[in-house]
Amino acid sequence: MFRKILKISGLVLGSIVAFVAVAYLVIYINMRMRITTAYDVNPEAIHVSYDSASIAEGARLVGTRACNDCHNPDFGGRVLLDDPMIGRISTRNITRGKGGLPDDFDESDWVMAIKHGLDQQKKPLIFMPANEFSQMSERDIASIIAYMSTVPPVDREDSPIEIGPLGYVLGIFDVIPVIPAEKTNHTSRFAPEVSPTETLAYGKYLAVVCTNCHGPELKGRGPMIPGGLPIPDLTTTGQAGKWSHGDFIKTLRTGIRPNGSSLADDMPWKMTLSFTEEELTAIHTYAQSLR
Numbered sequence: 001m002f003r004k005i006l007k008i009s010g011l012v013l014g015s016i017v018a019f020v021a022v023a024y025l026v027i028y029i030n031m032r033m034r035i036t037t038a039y040d041v042n043p044e045a046i047h048v049s050y051d052s053a054s055i056a057e058g059a060r061l062v063g064t065r066a067c068n069d070c071h072n073p074d075f076g077g078r079v080l081l082d083d084p085m086i087g088r089i090s091t092r093n094i095t096r097g098k099g100g101l102p103d104d105f106d107e108s109d110w111v112m113a114i115k116h117g118l119d120q121q122k123k124p125l126i127f128m129p130a131n132e133f134s135q136m137s138e139r140d141i142a143s144i145i146a147y148m149s150t151v152p153p154v155d156r157e158d159s160p161i162e163i164g165p166l167g168y169v170l171g172i173f174d175v176i177p178v179i180p181a182e183k184t185n186h187t188s189r190f191a192p193e194v195s196p197t198e199t200l201a202y203g204k205y206l207a208v209v210c211t212n213c214h215g216p217e218l219k220g221r222g223p224m225i226p227g228g229l230p231i232p233d234l235t236t237t238g239q240a241g242k243w244s245h246g247d248f249i250k251t252l253r254t255g256i257r258p259n260g261s262s263l264a265d266d267m268p269w270k271m272t273l274s275f276t277e278e279e280l281t282a283i284h285t286y287a288q289s290l291r
Contacts, residue, residue: 024165031168034179038122041186043111048142050149058147061140063274065133065209076100076154086176086225087164089127097153110145115190117181124181126161131183135208138190166226176224177212196278203286206279210234218287229264235290248284249277 048054062068070091072078077093093100105120112118117130133141163171163178171178194205207218213231215221220233234240240248247258252272255263263269272280 024169027168027172031163031171031178034182035124035126037124039116039118039124039181039186041112041116041118041122043108043116044138044190046107046111046138046142046145046190048107048145050146054143054146055150056147057140058143058145060274061144062147063271064206064279065144066268066271067144069268069271074154075148075151076156077158079159081225083164083166083225085164085166086170087167088159088162090159090161091127092125092158093154093156094148095151095154098155099157100154107145110148111141114141114144115184116186117179117184124179126163126178127180129177129180129212131177131180132208132212134184134188135191135205137193139193141190170225175222180212196282199282199285200289202279203282203284203289206275207283207286210283217290219290228266234287236288237291241288243284245281245284249280252280 068075070078070080071094072091075093075095076097077091079088079090081087081089095101102120109120112120112122113125113128113130114133115130115136116134117125117128119125167176167178170176177183191205194202196202210218213221213224214234215231218234220231220238222230224231232238232240236242240251243251243258251257251263252269252275255267255269257263275283
C-alpha cells in the first residue's frame with residue numbers, strides 16, 4: 001500500500017514538473033519571438049533646433065523623464081538590477097563614446113528609440129519605456145535630442161541584458177514592462193503642444209511618465225517584482241489624493257510624506273526635482289480628477 005502511494009505521488013509530482021517545464025518553454029518561446037520581432041515602422045520627420053534654449057530645456061526634460069537616472073548621470077549606461085531569477089536589467093551607453101551609439105545614429109534613430117522603443121533594426125528595446133515617451137510633443141523630443149548632442153562621450157561597454165526564468169514569466173503577464181514597444185501606438189503623430197495654463201490637460205500630458213509604475217489611471221498596482229512593495233494609488237481613492245498641492249510637491253521634493261515617513265527606495269522621486277512647481281501642481285490636479 002505504501003509503495004502504491006509513493007508511486008502515485010511520484011506520478012503526480014512528475015506530471016506537475018512536466019507541466020511546469022512545458023508551460024515555461026511555451027512562455028520562453030513566445031517572449032523570445034516577441035523580443036526579436038522587427039516592426040514595420042517609419043519614424044516621423046522631426047525638426048531639431050540646436051540653439052541654447054532648446055539644449056537647456058532638453059537638459060531639464062531628461063531629468064523629468066528619468067533618462068539620467070536609468071542611463072546613469074553621465075548617460076553611459078548602468079545595471080539597474082542583477083538577479084539570478086529575474087535577470088540582469090541594464091541600460092545602454094547613449095553617448096558617442098566607445099561602446100555607445102554608432103556613428104550613423106541620427107535624429108530619426110532618436111525618434112525611433114524615444115517614441116517607438118525600437119532600435120536601428122526596428123526591434124524592441126527591452127525595458128525602454130517608449131509607451132510613456134510616445135505621447136511627447138515634437139518640441140520636447142527635439143529638445144532632448146538637441147541636449148544629447150552636447151553630452152560628453154563616455155567610454156563604457158554595455159552590460160548585456162539577460163532575462164532570467166522569472167523575468168520571462170513576469171514579462172508575459174505584464175507584471176514588469178519587458179517590451180514597452182508593444183504598448184506603444186506606432187501610427188500616432190507627435191502629441192500637440194499643451195499650454196501650462198490648461199492645467200488638467202497639462203497634468204495628463206506630464207503624468208504619462210508615472211503610468212508604467214502607477215498604472216494608466218494612476219490607481220496603483222501590486223509589487224512589480226517579488227518581495228517589492230505595492231505601488232500606491234495617486235488618485236482621490238488613495239492616500240496621496242488627500243494631500244494638498246503643497247504637501248504633494250513637498251513630498252516629491254524631499255522624499256518625505258506629510259506623516260513623516262519616507263517614500264520607498266524604488267520610487268524615483270529625485271527625478272521630480274526637474275519638474276517645476278507648476279508642473280507638479282498640474283500632475284496632482286490631474287490625479288485628483290480621476291475617479
